[in-house]
Amino acid sequence: MIRSVVIGTGSALPARRVSNADLAQEVDTTDEWIVERTGIRFRHIAGPDETTGTLATDAAKAALAAAGIAAQDIDLIVLATATPDQTFPATATKVQAALGIDDCVAFDVAAVCSGFLYAVQVADSMLRTGVQRRALVIGAETFSRILDWDDRTTCVLFGDGAGAIVLEARETADDNRDGAARGILATRLHADGRHNDLLYVDGGPSTTGTVGKLRMKGREVFRHAVVNLAAVLGEVLSLAGLTAADVDWVVPHQANARILDATSRKLGLPADKVVVTVDQHANTSAASVPLALDVAVRDGRIRDGHIVVLEAMGGGFTWGAAVVRF
Template sequence: MNKSFILSTGSYLPKKTLSNDEIALKVETSDEWIRQRTGITQRHIADEGELTSDLAVNAAKNAIEKAKILMDEIDLIIVATTTPDKTLPSCATIVQSKLKCVNAFAFDVQAACSGFIYAVTVADSLIKSNNRIKYALVIGAEIMSRIVDWEDRSTCVLFGDGAGAMVIKSATHFNEITENPTRGIISTNLYSDGNVDILCTNGGISSTGDPGKICMNGREVFKHAVDKLTASVRETLKCNDLKIADIDWLVPHQANIRIIEAVVKKLNLSMKKVINTVDKHANTSAASIPIALDNATQESKIKPGSFGLLIAIGAGLTWGSVLLCY
C-alpha cells in the first residue's frame, strides 16, 4: 500500500499582536487572570484588509519553499478553516489561484479546531488510494478575531489569527520508504458526537444571514476535551501496539494550557515531550497544530525518525489524532 509522510511545514502569524493588558482595556479581566486560566500571553490579529486565504498563502509559501518543490508539482490542496473568505468558492480554490498551483484539485474541510487533523487524514487517505498524487498541500488557516464577541471575556481572551501548512509526500514515487520503512503517517482516527450546543456560533448563513459570534460552555468543553483526547490517544496506541513511553513528542491543539496539562497528566506523559506554543498565539483553531508543529521543527524539538502524535478537539464535537514517524 502507498504511504505518505511529512516533507515540510510552514506557518504565518499576522504582524499585529494583542496583549492581555490590551484586552483588559476592553473587558473586565487582567493579564494575571488570563495567564493563570489559559497560559496565553498574547494573540495575533489580522489586519483589516487581510483575508484567511492571505494567511494560508503565506504559510503555504513557507512550507513549499522548505520542501524545495515547484507550485505546479502540487496535486492536492486542502484548507481546514471555519473562517473562509467567502461562502463560495472554497478558500482552498482561492489559495490555489493565488499560488498558481495549476495542476492541483482543491477543497475545504470544516471541523472547527479539529479541522487540520481531519484534513491530514483526508490527504493521507487520498494519497494511499490515488497514485496520481505526489504532493499534497494541507493548510489550517483562521481569522478567529472576526467571529469573537469582544465584549465576552470568557471567549475573547482565548482566540487569535494565524495559519500553518504542511507538504505531504507520497512514498510511491520516491525512495524514502525503503530508506526508513517506519517513516510516515502511521494511523489516524476521527470522531464526532453531534454535541453541537456547548461550542458554537450564534449565527449562520441559513439561519441569521451572518456568521455570528462564538458561544461556549467552558466547563463542559474542558471536561469533554480532556476525556475525549485521552481516549483518542489510548485507542491509537492500542491499535498500533504501542505504549505512551514510545511517544517522543505530542502536539496537542493549542487551546488552553489547563486542557493540555490535564490530558498529559491522565496519559502519564512528561510535559517535556509536549509542544506548547499557546502562550505566543492563543487558540488559532484549525491553524494551531501546524503552527505549533512548524515552531517545533524550527527549534529542532522534533528529530527525524521520532514518533509523535497530533491531537485536537473542536466544535461539533469533533476530535481525533494522527500518529506518525517524522
C-alpha cells in the same frame, strides 16, 4: 506500502501581536485572570488586509520552501477552516490561485479545531490511492472576525494564524517500529453532534443569514476535552502498534494550558514531551496544531525519526489524532 510523508512545514501569523495587557485596555479583563485560567499571554489579530486565505497562502509558501519543491508540484490542497474568506468558493481555491497553480484538487474541510486532523486523514487517504502524489494540508483561521468582544470569557481565548504541511506519497516500510517506516502511521477521528450547544457560532447562511458570533460553555468543554483527547490518543497509538513510551513529541491543539496538562497526566506523558505554544498564539482553532508543529520543527525539537502525535478537539464535538514518524 505507500505512506504520506511530511516533507515540509510552514506557518504564518498576522503582523499585529496583542498582549493580555493590550487586551485589558479594550476588554474588562486582566493579565492575571487570563494567565491563571488559560496560560495565554499573547495572540495575533488579523488586520484589514489579512484574511484566512492570505495567511494560508503565506503558510503554504513557507511549507513549500521547506520541502524544496515548487507550487506546481502540488496536486491536492485540503484547507481546514471555520472562518473562510467567503461562503463559497472554497478558500483552498484562493490559495491555489495565489500560489500560481494552474490545476489541482482544492477544497475546504470544516471541523473547527479538529479540522487540521480531519484534513490530514482526507489527504492521507487520497495520496495512498496513488491518484495524487503531493498535497498541501493547511489549517488557517481568522477567529477574531467571529468573536464577541463584549464577552470576556471567550474573546480572550482566541487568535488568528495559519499552519501548513506538505505531504508526499512514498513507498516505505510496513513495520511501524522500524525507523524506515516514515510518514503517517495511523489516524483516528470522532464526532458527536449532540454537544452542539456547548461550543458553536450563533449564525449561518441558512439560519440567520449572518456570520454570527462564537458561544461557548467553557467548563463543559474542558471536561469533554480531557476525556476525549486522552481516549483518542490511546486509540491511535494502538492502531499504530505503539505505546506512550514510543512517543517523542505530542503536538496538541492549543486551547488551554490546563487541558494540555490534564491530558498529558491522564496518559502518563511527561510535560516536557508536549509542544506548547498556547501562551504565544492563544487558540487558533484549525491552525493551532500545524502552527505548533512548525515551531517545533524549526527550533529543532522534532527531528527525522521522531514519533509525533497530533491531536485536537473542537466544536461539534469533533476530535481526532494522528501518529506520524518524521
